[in-house]
Amino acid sequence: MNMGFKLNALTRSLWVYHLSTGSCNNCDIEILDCLTPRYDLERFGITLVGSPKHADVLLVTGNMTLKNIPRVKKVYESMAKPGVVIAVGTCALGHGIFKGSYICPQCVDEVLPVNLYIPGCPPKPEAILAGVVKLIKHLREKKT
Amino acid sequence: MNALFSYLVFPGFLFTAGIGCVASWLDRKVTARVQWRVGPPFFQPVFDLAKLMVKETVIPRGCVRTLFLGAPLFGLAAVTLVSTLIWKILLNPETAFAGDLIVILYLLMIPGLSVIIGGFSSRNPIASLGASREMKLMLADELPFILAVSVPIIQAKGSISLGFILGYQETYGMILGTWSGALAFIAAILAMQAKLALVPFDMAEAETELMGGVMVEYSGPPLAVFKLTRIMMLFTLPMLLVALFMGGVRFSGFGILWSVLKFALLLVLVTLIRNTNPRLRIDQAVRFLWGPVAGIAAVAVVLAILGL
Numbered sequence: 001m002n003m004g005f006k007l008n009a010l011t012r013s014l015w016v017y018h019l020s021t022g023s024c025n026n027c028d029i030e031i032l033d034c035l036t037p038r039y040d041l042e043r044f045g046i047t048l049v050g051s052p053k054h055a056d057v058l059l060v061t062g063n064m065t066l067k068n069i070p071r072v073k074k075v076y077e078s079m080a081k082p083g084v085v086i087a088v089g090t091c092a093l094g095h096g097i098f099k100g101s102y103i104c105p106q107c108v109d110e111v112l113p114v115n116l117y118i119p120g121c122p123p124k125p126e127a128i129l130a131g132v133v134k135l136i137k138h139l140r141e142k143k144t
Numbered sequence: 145m146n147a148l149f150s151y152l153v154f155p156g157f158l159f160t161a162g163i164g165c166v167a168s169w170l171d172r173k174v175t176a177r178v179q180w181r182v183g184p185p186f187f188q189p190v191f192d193l194a195k196l197m198v199k200e201t202v203i204p205r206g207c208v209r210t211l212f213l214g215a216p217l218f219g220l221a222a223v224t225l226v227s228t229l230i231w232k233i234l235l236n237p238e239t240a241f242a243g244d245l246i247v248i249l250y251l252l253m254i255p256g257l258s259v260i261i262g263g264f265s266s267r268n269p270i271a272s273l274g275a276s277r278e279m280k281l282m283l284a285d286e287l288p289f290i291l292a293v294s295v296p297i298i299q300a301k302g303s304i305s306l307g308f309i310l311g312y313q314e315t316y317g318m319i320l321g322t323w324s325g326a327l328a329f330i331a332a333i334l335a336m337q338a339k340l341a342l343v344p345f346d347m348a349e350a351e352t353e354l355m356g357g358v359m360v361e362y363s364g365p366p367l368a369v370f371k372l373t374r375i376m377m378l379f380t381l382p383m384l385l386v387a388l389f390m391g392g393v394r395f396s397g398f399g400i401l402w403s404v405l406k407f408a409l410l411l412v413l414v415t416l417i418r419n420t421n422p423r424l425r426i427d428q429a430v431r432f433l434w435g436p437v438a439g440i441a442a443v444a445v446v447l448a449i450l451g452l
Contacts, residue, residue, distance in 0.1 A: 006198045012191040037180040042172075045188050050355035053202055053363040056195070080200040080363035 006082055010056055011136045013045040017055030017079065021072055021108070023062025026122040027089035031059065033125045046132070052079045060112065063091035063104045069111055076112050084115040084135065088128065093117050155231030157224045164375040165189040167411055171378065174415045189375060196368035204266055204361045211265035216362075216369035219258030223373050226251045227380045233306045234383070234392050240307020245297065248306065248384065249290065252339065255373050256282045259341075259348070262370070263358035274357025277426045278341075278348035284433040285338035285345075288331045291441035295319070295328035296388045298448040306387060313391040320389045324447035329389045331441035333410075336381050337417055338433060341374070344421040345429055382410040 020028055034041045035048065049055050052075045064072065076085070087108045090096035095104055108114055118131040150156055168189040176183025203209065226248055233240045256278060263275030296319045297304055300312040309319075319325035338345040349357040359370055386392065386406050393403035424432065 009191065009195040009198050013188065013195045040176070040181040040183075042176060042184050043182050045184055045191055050351040051360045053361060054356060054359070054367060056199070078202065080202050082199070 007139045007142060010082060010084075011139050014057050014132075014136075015047055015049045015055050016057040016059050017049055017052045017075075018059045019052075019061070019072065019075055021060055021062040021068040021092070022065040022104075023089065023091060027061040027092075030122040030125055031061070031088065031128065034128050039125045039129060041129070041132070044132070044136070052076075055079050056083050058083060058085045058112070059088060060085065060092050060108050060114075061088045063095050063098045063101075064106060064108050064111065065103050066105060069106060072108075072111060084139070085112045086116045086118065086131070086135070087114045088118045088123060090119060090121040093119055096121060150232065151224065151228055155235065156228040159231070160224065160227040160376045160379055161372060164372075164377075164379040165193075167378045167382075168375045170408070170411060171415045171418075174412055175419055178416070178419045193368050193372060193375075196371065197365055199364035201364040201366060202361075204268065207267045207361070208265040211261055212361075213366060215258045215262035215265065216366045216373065217258075218261070219255040219373040220369050220376075222251050222254030222258070223376045223380060227376060227383075230306070230380065230383055230387060233310070234387055235395075237307035237310050240305045240310075243304050245293065245304050245306050245309075249293065252381070252384075253282065253286070255377055256339070258373070259358050259370070262362065262366075263348075266361035268361045270354050271358050271360050274348045274350070274354050274360070278358055280426055280430055281338055281341075281345060281348060284430040285335045288433055288437040288441045289335035289339065291438060291445055292328040292332035292335060293388060295324050295441075295444050295448045298445065299325065310387060310392045318389065318391045320391075322448075323452045324444045325389055327440050327444035327447065329385070331437050331444065332385055332389070333413065333417075334437045335433065336385060337414060338429070339381060340377055340414065342414065342418040344418075344424045347423055347426050347429065350423065378411070382407055382414070385410060 058076060058079055087093055092108045094107060098104055116131055116135045118128055120127050169186055173183040229248055260275045260278050263271040296309045299319055300309045313319055320329050341348060362370060390406050
């Protein structure tokens with residue numbers, strides 16, 4: 001079983017575990033918007049799952065607070081590989097308006113290997129969709 | 145050799161899994177249309193299973209390894225056997241034997257049991273909670289289901305054989321057409337909903353409150369086997385009801401279309417129930433299944449004994 005086949009199978013049914021690391025819930029609402037009739041991510045086989053053990057995608061929002069760093073690592077380790085990590089929102093990418101705060105010493109990509117960054121405060125559902133499509137294309141090209 | 149072929153290919157594993165995937169797609173597509181969405185592509189269940197097969201298996205520390213990995217296989221083996229039995233009898237009622245309905249009923253309990261074993265052996269408090277709910281739900285749905293199934297048995301002059309019940313319906317018309325049959329059918333559909341662990345009876349999995357409940361620790365191939373068991377149950381249980389209440393299937397001319405239509409109607413009914421109801425609490429579910437549903441089934445049994 002080579003890596004290419006695995007990634008190809010992965011791109012056709014991405015199960016997402018949504019992890020908030022101290023966000024203001026605005027990004028989370030926009031993510032849920034992607035599952036509504038207007039955008040409907042299930043067209044691409046993407047669904048939200050309740051347990052990180054089932055997930056292929058770890059979707060991280062929020063500005064990674066100090067208390068959350070070990071927990072985020074734990075959740076990432078319990079995710080079955082191969083899996084990808086998506087960081088959504090300005091806070092998860094850098095720290096946004098919380099830059100320099102004592103409570104968030106590290107960004108998401110200093111803790112986890114992030115595959116896709118979706119900027120915006122909050123990003124529009126269209127932006128999230130465009131990002132996911134880019135990620136799927138990238139993963140499929142990687143196999144060849 | 146012949147038995148092995150019928151167990152593994154037709155009408156056993158491959159056939160059931162294939163039609164089950166179509167049934168699962170139909171279920172998801174109808175759900176999507178009810179919610180004004182587009183819904184997943186046709187091969188989505190196959191993609192899901194293929195993806196889960198290539199994922200890593202995470203085994204939690206301190207779990208009972210053999211039971212944790214073995215539990216999904218018990219369920220899969222049992223549901224394959226049930227499907228093979230039912231289809232053998234549907235294709236050729238001569239192969240029925242006395243008491244085959246009892247064998248079918250107890251084999252149908254094993255997928256539920258395997259979920260309970262898997263949940264308890266994974267050493268996760270959430271999975272244990274889910275497994276205990278599944279256990280209570282099983283106690284709750286067996287009573288109305290067995291009462292409902294006993295109505296065709298009583299109508300077919302007390303013969304506990306699926307083949308004989310099919311033959312009886314051939315001469316006297318569908319059991320669904322009688323008063324007792326119709327009432328028993330309603331009870332059987334609600335009990336089936338609980339056996340399939342669909343909303344409103346999905347409190348053992350409860351994505352939003354128990355994070356997947358009994359399956360929370362499962363990943364990769366074992367999870368795929370559990371999903372496959374669910375998918376195959378989605379085909380097997382409606383087929384059993386079609387055989388018991390709606391006169392089985394035909395394989396000539398318009399009979400094929402009519403048989404497919406019977407199954408599809410039952411499946412869409414299950415999906416619509418699942419989409420228009422909220423999840424019940426476990427105590428509400430037990431009260432509902434032992435109260436009104438078992439009551440309807442009991443009335444149906446009395447009517448059947450009176451000959452209505």
